[in-house]
Amino acid sequence: MPPSAHPATDVLLSLFVVFVAAQVGAELAQRLKLPAVVGEIAAGCLIGPAVFGWVAINEPLSVLAEIGAVLLLFSVGLETRLDDLREVGGTALSVGVAGVVAPFILGAAWALAAGFGTAQSAFVAAAFVATSAGITARVLAELGALNRLESRVILGAAVIDDILAMLLLGVVSAIQGGGRVNVAGLLLVLGQAVGFVVLVAVVGTRVMRRSSAALDAPISAHSPLSLCLALCLGLALAAAYLGLAAIIGAFLAGMVAAEAKQRAVLEHQVQALMAFLVPFFFVVTGAQVELRQLASWPVLGALVLITGLAVAGKLLGCGLGARRLGRRSALIVGVGMVPRGEVGIIVASLGQRAGVFGGSTYALIIAMSLLTSVLAPPLLKRLLATHPPEAPAR
């Protein structure tokens, strides 16, 4: 470090600007009844090089953003309980699977038609797949509808969707990392990704369920949190070593932590960590969007097209998966699965960092993720209000 008494002033300034911009953006978005993430990313666009240029994305900010993404996926994992699937298992499974397959096919078809190579198309398609359960869950909770059958199917399917999306992202990012697309290489990568996810998800959750009482045993007061954070960093690192995305490991660590008996306390603690660190991820993500990339008719046309495909993929796939619930309920489930939210954004930022996406593709996928997250909630509210539950919540 330079021999100055205050080497940290510049870093502190950028931390302060980014953090405050995120708060202002989130607050404005929520007053406009939009998800907070929309405001945080818009704030990033504004203060980033594309518009005002108030912050440069330096290494410390990138690392904080990376840590924010890791914590974000850890918290998504923490909401992913295998038990939630039991009750609505069959329907949720078909909704989750069909809700991954249909958008993947539509996304890949668009990417191939737009002239991307095979590996790149797979990455683009992976960004179509994600579902942000968080945004839908907030709408459902606001309307007091969390106990409706459709709600439980949506949240159960989102769990399966998350697991499948991570698996898919693992395969896609490993292919991209290695650059191999021959059959043997692909199978090896697929085997590694599936093996890692299944091993941790199955063995890890069991070990945690049996031994979480022991987490309270050590002397230090914050042991359960500290141990789970160490697990999160460790599995993120393991995923990165396997050539998968680090966030996959973080997600799996969250799933394992979700089985701990200290889960409720952990959730509060992780929320506090997220309140500090996740804004760095969204603002840095937004700051990397080059708005002028969107300012041309062909790109705007493509945005309308891929947003339409992303919505249609979930409506079709999830609606078909939920068809046994009846037409209206299937529609509600389909709309509930539309928001891509932070998960789509994370895929976009991985693609950008990996050099798969150029500026316009990155901007397109971020914009698509935000649009799906903005469009779905009001539709979902209207559908839930005009369609009373068909069957009492079981």
Add this chain to the structure above:
Amino acid sequence: MPPSAHPATDVLLSLFVVFVAAQVGAELAQRLKLPAVVGEIAAGCLIGPAVFGWVAINEPLSVLAEIGAVLLLFSVGLETRLDDLREVGGTALSVGVAGVVAPFILGAAWALAAGFGTAQSAFVAAAFVATSAGITARVLAELGALNRLESRVILGAAVIDDILAMLLLGVVSAIQGGGRVNVAGLLLVLGQAVGFVVLVAVVGTRVMRRSSAALDAPISAHSPLSLCLALCLGLALAAAYLGLAAIIGAFLAGMVAAEAKQRAVLEHQVQALMAFLVPFFFVVTGAQVELRQLASWPVLGALVLITGLAVAGKLLGCGLGARRLGRRSALIVGVGMVPRGEVGIIVASLGQRAGVFGGSTYALIIAMSLLTSVLAPPLLKRLLATHPPEAPAR
């Protein structure tokens, strides 16, 4: 960022190694009945360049350590309530003031005698002044002695001590930063430091006391925490711009936040943040200690001497300040104020970064801070056990 799919693997590795080392160190220390901070710094020594060299202190780690220090001082501020002073006001004031003056004189005398210049000596002396209320409070809580008169005097005096130490550190670091030691410059710096501390501490706490109910008004769930973190970063930045140490601003932000009615929730949330980020500060601090600097008889002699002076300064100053409580209670108060803990360590790390301390002075002050923190608790326990309260807790 480099166009690789996994640019973050190296950073993740160093985060993981540092975090796990801190946990292992803290756990071992607590099993040996030592404060956790001793274990975390020792872990840093071991994994740092001085011994195993498992981590290099790169920019991301330094920034995380800086954020950890800022949060640490924010939490010290959060424990600093002006109301706590009322009951034991007079005695606590004389203990706090005498407990700052006596160690400062002894520290400055040693530094001048050891050949340091005026500005450097003032910095060394500032490291003698700090009191870690945290370590003493933990011992008092363990023994169920928090309601004893001596305990309340100690904790009240620690508040005054913290405020005076921050004021002193402000003056010392500003002098160091500017390099001016003429009378006019000194007065300006003193005026700025005092003005900033008094303005924020007096006006800020009042504004917070009156308006904290409004923090719940915004829509987003984590507003009180987010606003307090923004305040923390903002005041840290303001302090840095004034040429003071950033942590002074963080401490003041904590004092302001302590007056919020959401204080209890904030404390839990800040503890979660600290559980993640403070280990980086202690491990990085330890990793910068060059152990071989301590491995010579003259330096070890100096360590014994300055530790003796640091203990004597608090025993004399605080004992005299508390003499109206009777001899044994005054002794208990004096011993309770001995641990320097994290506050002394922060002064040492500021001095090292500012280029004031060479390797051996830095190592000496870290070692002195740890020794006082290790020596005082068992003494305090014995004194409290063998000296039942003289007067019932008022």
